[in-house]
Amino acid sequence: MENKELQLNKQKNSNLSILLIGVNLILLLIFANIGDSLDDELSVNYCYLSFGTTVLLGFYAFSYHGKGYRIAKWLFAASLIISALLIGLLLYSAGLAKAFQH
Amino acid sequence: MKLNFVNKLYIAVTLVLVVAIVFKTFSYKGWERYHYFSSVCAPESYPIAIHNSYFILADGDLGYIKDEAVENYTSKWGEDYYFAESNRRERLPVKLVLQYVSYRDKKFYSDTLNLPKEKIKQVFKSAFQNKQVTKLFNPSGDVKGLTFLVGIANDGNVAVWLRGVFFEKLILKQKLSSKEPQGDETYYEKRLSKAEYIEKRFEDLPDSLKLKLDSGFDNKANYIDTPTHYIDKNKELWEYQKKNGFIE
Numbered sequence: 339m340e341n342k343e344l345q346l347n348k349q350k351n352s353n354l355s356i357l358l359i360g361v362n363l364i365l366l367l368i369f370a371n372i373g374d375s376l377d378d379e380l381s382v383n384y385c386y387l388s389f390g391t392t393v394l395l396g397f398y399a400f401s402y403h404g405k406g407y408r409i410a411k412w413l414f415a416a417s418l419i420i421s422a423l424l425i426g427l428l429l430y431s432a433g434l435a436k437a438f439q440h
Numbered sequence: 441m442k443l444n445f446v447n448k449l450y451i452a453v454t455l456v457l458v459v460a461i462v463f464k465t466f467s468y469k470g471w472e473r474y475h476y477f478s479s480v481c482a483p484e485s486y487p488i489a490i491h492n493s494y495f496i497l498a499d500g501d502l503g504y505i506k507d508e509a510v511e512n513y514t515s516k517w518g519e520d521y522y523f524a525e526s527n528r529r530e531r532l533p534v535k536l537v538l539q540y541v542s543y544r545d546k547k548f549y550s551d552t553l554n555l556p557k558e559k560i561k562q563v564f565k566s567a568f569q570n571k572q573v574t575k576l577f578n579p580s581g582d583v584k585g586l587t588f589l590v591g592i593a594n595d596g597n598v599a600v601w602l603r604g605v606f607f608e609k610l611i612l613k614q615k616l617s618s619k620e621p622q623g624d625e626t627y628y629e630k631r632l633s634k635a636e637y638i639e640k641r642f643e644d645l646p647d648s649l650k651l652k653l654d655s656g657f658d659n660k661a662n663y664i665d666t667p668t669h670y671i672d673k674n675k676e677l678w679e680y681q682k683k684n685g686f687i688e
Contacts, residue, residue: 351444358450365457372464374473374528377579394450401446 352402359394366390385424392417472498473529474564475576475585479506479521485658486594487513487543487649489641491550491625493590495533498557503533505590513645518668520589520603525577532560533588536600538616539625540592543642544653547618548625548634549596556611563602563609571688572607593663601668605678605687608670615664 370383392414399407399414443451478495482488490510495503509515534557539550564586567573573584586607591599596616602609626637642650681687 347441348444350441351447354441354443354447355450358447358454362450362453362457365454365461369457369461369464372461373468373470376527394453397446397449401444 348402352407355398355401359398362394363387363391385428388417388421388424392421467499469499469531470529472561473531475526475529475578475583476532476564476588477506477521477524477526477576477585478503478533478588478590479524480510480590480592481515481517481519482510482592483517483594483658483661483663484513484515485544485653485661486663487642487645487653488540488592489543489638491539491541492537493540494537495555495588496535496537496552498531498534501531503530505588510592513649517593517663517666518589518591518670520587523577524574524587526583526585527578532557532564536590536598536612538590538592538598541621541625541638541641542594542596543638543645544594545618546634546638547596548621549616550619550621550625551616553598553612553614555600559611560602563611567602567604567607570607572604574604575687591663591668593666594661595664597664599664601670603670606671606675608668613664 366387370386375383395410395414395417399410402410480490480493488510490507493505493507495505497503506521509519509521533555536553536555537551538553539548541548567586568584573586575582576585576587587603589601589603591601593599596618598612598614598616599610600612602611621634621637624631626632626634628637628640632640678687
């Protein structure tokens with residue numbers, strides 16, 4: 339009986355977490371888009387968004403264990419790869435910019 | 441339901457983001473930002489070499505003023521640079537920084553002028569209400585705004601106009617007193633004496649023009665009180681554009 343209650347509590351907390359991840363991502367998007375961004379700044383905004391997703395999903399993936407929550411780990415892995423690629427791209431373009439000296 | 445740790449963390453993040461959004465919104469002040477373009481002009485017969493010309497904006501940023509025509513000695517009194525563009529909305533200028541040397545009187549001028557903030561704000565508001573705003577080029581599609589024109593006349597006289605469609609308003613008229621150049625005001629590639637600096641900066645001024653100016657051409661001119669005829673000159677164009685729906 340107590341176990342069931344615990345399960346239910348976990349389920350409710352998980353639903354709330356998913357809602358909060360959504361809310362936080364929307365807020366992050368609003369924050370990044372205040373002001374007139376030029377094209378290059380816009381692409382940096384998308385990087386922030388991707389890092390934000392990774393961190394928020396990471397917390398979720400490592401807090402909830404069990405069969406029903408496994409998909410979160412997969413999503414986290416996917417966002418981790420995307421973020422890593424973006425970091426790689428940023429470092430690469432920074433390297434290119436650095437090489438461009440007059 | 442008892443909140444677990446991760447939800448408390450998410451709620452903390454939400455609060456931080458809300459505070460950050462409020463802070464960023466109020467420091468950006470989007471409602472006090474406008475598209476505008478700024479350029480500088482000088483009479484043909486009174487060439488100048490500009491060391492510095494820029495606006496200080498309400499948020500402390502620097503506002504760029506296009507001075508290409510003056511640098512080429514092709515500028516005319518009351519004529520703005522032909523390609524007006526605006527990449528982003530900016531806060532309105534509160535100060536004008538000017539440092540230049542005049543070819544005719546060989547004097548250096550350097551000053552920071554206070555602009556009438558409230559007046560500029562009112563002009564922008566009323567220009568939008570009365571559809572007097574002009575089109576400015578923007579990479580993601582033309583935008584509407586006004587143009588600033590800084591006029592540098594002879595004898596240290598300076599005027600600033602705001603312009604739109606069928607609209608021109610003088611917002612500042614001031615006389616600067618000449619000063620001895622200080623610091624990097626005579627720096628051009630290297631530190632120069634006053635005479636060397638003037639010679640270097642006006643190197644590209646055509647000799648024929650130099651001869652003409654040195655012989656006293658247009659000597660008694662008083663450009664600061666010369667009307668610009670901006671509206672008269674553009675009337676026909678605007679009427680055509682309005683008729684064909686290119687502008688409102």
